[in-house]
Amino acid sequence: MKKQDFLAYVSILLFLEGYLLVNILPTLFGIAILSYLLILKLSFDPDFEIEVETSDLDFVETETFEIILKIKNNSKYPLNFKIKPNNDNFSWECVSNIISPKNTGKIPIYLKSKSKGSFLIQNISLIISDAFGIFEKTFEIGKSLNINVYPSNESIIKGIQTNKNTKLGKETLSSSKSGQRTSEFDYLRDYNLGDQFKHIDWKSSLKSGRLISKEFLKETEGEINVLVDVSSNFLKDFEGGILKTDYVSILTFQIILYIIKNHRSVNILFFDDSGLVDIQTNIKSKESLKKCIKDKLTPKKGIPYTSELNTGFFEKTAFFEILKPFLKKSPEKCLSLVNIIKSKSTAIIITDISRYKELIRLNGELCKKNSKLYVVSPNPYLFGIKKLTEEEIPKIYHKYVQREKNILKLNKLCPTVDVSPNDLADQIIGEFK
Amino acid sequence: MKKATITSLIAAIVGGIYLETFFPTILIIFYLLSNRFKSSFLYLFSAYLFIFGYFFNPMDFSTTLIIFLIIIPNLLVLFDLIIETKYEFNKIDVFVILCLIFGIFYSEIYIFGIVLLLIKRLNKFLNKKIIMVIIPLITSLLIGIRYTDILTQNLIYRILVLTGLGIILYSIYSFLNENREIK
Numbered sequence: 001m002k003k004q005d006f007l008a009y010v011s012i013l014l015f016l017e018g019y020l021l022v023n024i025l026p027t028l029f030g031i032a033i034l035s036y037l038l039i040l041k042l043s044f045d046p047d048f049e050i051e052v053e054t055s056d057l058d059f060v061e062t063e064t065f066e067i068i069l070k071i072k073n074n075s076k077y078p079l080n081f082k083i084k085p086n087n088d089n090f091s092w093e094c095v096s097n098i099i100s101p102k103n104t105g106k107i108p109i110y111l112k113s114k115s116k117g118s119f120l121i122q123n124i125s126l127i128i129s130d131a132f133g134i135f136e137k138t139f140e141i142g143k144s145l146n147i148n149v150y151p152s153n154e155s156i157i158k159g160i161q162t163n164k165n166t167k168l169g170k171e172t173l174s175s176s177k178s179g180q181r182t183s184e185f186d187y188l189r190d191y192n193l194g195d196q197f198k199h200i201d202w203k204s205s206l207k208s209g210r211l212i213s214k215e216f217l218k219e220t221e222g223e224i225n226v227l228v229d230v231s232s233n234f235l236k237d238f239e240g241g242i243l244k245t246d247y248v249s250i251l252t253f254q255i256i257l258y259i260i261k262n263h264r265s266v267n268i269l270f271f272d273d274s275g276l277v278d279i280q281t282n283i284k285s286k287e288s289l290k291k292c293i294k295d296k297l298t299p300k301k302g303i304p305y306t307s308e309l310n311t312g313f314f315e316k317t318a319f320f321e322i323l324k325p326f327l328k329k330s331p332e333k334c335l336s337l338v339n340i341i342k343s344k345s346t347a348i349i350i351t352d353i354s355r356y357k358e359l360i361r362l363n364g365e366l367c368k369k370n371s372k373l374y375v376v377s378p379n380p381y382l383f384g385i386k387k388l389t390e391e392e393i394p395k396i397y398h399k400y401v402q403r404e405k406n407i408l409k410l411n412k413l414c415p416t417v418d419v420s421p422n423d424l425a426d427q428i429i430g431e432f433k
Numbered sequence: 434m435k436k437a438t439i440t441s442l443i444a445a446i447v448g449g450i451y452l453e454t455f456f457p458t459i460l461i462i463f464y465l466l467s468n469r470f471k472s473s474f475l476y477l478f479s480a481y482l483f484i485f486g487y488f489f490n491p492m493d494f495s496t497t498l499i500i501f502l503i504i505i506p507n508l509l510v511l512f513d514l515i516i517e518t519k520y521e522f523n524k525i526d527v528f529v530i531l532c533l534i535f536g537i538f539y540s541e542i543y544i545f546g547i548v549l550l551l552i553k554r555l556n557k558f559l560n561k562k563i564i565m566v567i568i569p570l571i572t573s574l575l576i577g578i579r580y581t582d583i584l585t586q587n588l589i590y591r592i593l594v595l596t597g598l599g600i601i602l603y604s605i606y607s608f609l610n611e612n613r614e615i616k
Binding site: 007014024025030036096 | 491500507
């Protein structure tokens, strides 16, 4: 509630109190407050001149930059000036300043960019209030600022790491290249930042005009575990779209088959929200693999839950936190898989990215065991949605963008790939032939 | 604790003593905790006003005396604590404090001091032309009420007339606020 409204209501209540208690004091208090409000209201008519002072509008993303507003108060009484933040791309730190009548004061605005790019701050708004902070008016300065924010060195390094992890994730998915490098040459590929210089193939690099690295065959030291999500939420299909569950089963089959070919044996762990469902160890042949995943990946009824699994009831209710250990199904139960995975092994998890908080924790736990985690996430949006209305498109777009951000976040920690029905089609068809 | 605002506090306490109540001494707590409870100050102060009205009933005193000894000092305290700038403490404040203290013996000196303080406070922050119109208007209205027969007959009539005045003020205020919203 605004201060002015609060004081007006208080005065009305004071009148009531005066009448009920047959006391003149509260009534007089009420009249005094109202008179004060009225005088203040009639006096409040801000008049000012403004000038924007900026030196340079090119900044690095981690840098805090300052914009100074030079304001001259032409009113007959002091006014409090404050900037109203109007651009979400920046974190605003605004200092309010009281400027005496006929005086000029400076108001600094400290801006820190949340992301990189070129931003236009349009119509900076100024909140002007009286010295008591009771009445206020918002004015638009009418000046726009075009600010360029460049990436910092740290973010470039992080971005490269993310990009490298994305590439690595894709490579892992297609050929399951995990394990220790041997001296036996495998194939040539594009140079990734962080590759050793001695592995650059200079002849091929000169021919192609870009840096080419040698890739060597790798041997796996520890076990390979494939963690397959069989929770009802993950295996739901959009009505009318391409069947995601079928694709997930083909993808799982494909990945495991590759691993069997390259590394002889694999452990398959099926899990859902209640924890581990089934475990099949030491799978070595195609037949045993078929038997193992048969009837495990069947479509479930309902529409996929596309937003984050942790939101809503799971996160907002503090009561749920207390109940978590006693519940049969909770998102964190998949963390119990960590105990089954041996140290110095590799884990490939096939699940939805909406579990990203648990995935981050899972990755952390596995890192403690010197194990690696690779995430394969079928993107539910790419499997088609039958009914698309104009209202739903922006919502789906925002969810998709959020999903992309989560993938980037995860890629900073472990290789993560988001897959669609078109991914791996060639390999899968080739394998079935 | 802001040094310059002690004047209003002294005025409120002395005014209270003159009307045989020590209730305004509670305001010292407001001053001491003004920085800590800045956000909830208005709530606490309104609670103070309600409680003050509940425990203290100045039936034996005239309306004018109540206005000058209780209402104006308490309102000045409200000004001091919600204002975002600091008042300058100068010689006039010393003179006002002396007037207030001597006011315990002679109420006229106290009234002179409190009027001086009110002018000093409002002078800097409000539009002078409006003060010149509104304050004499309200004062003459109160004096008019003071000398009418209705008021001397019964306290409840007095309260009703004053409430009527308050409602007129509230209507004007609401009208002005509505105008602002349309713009």
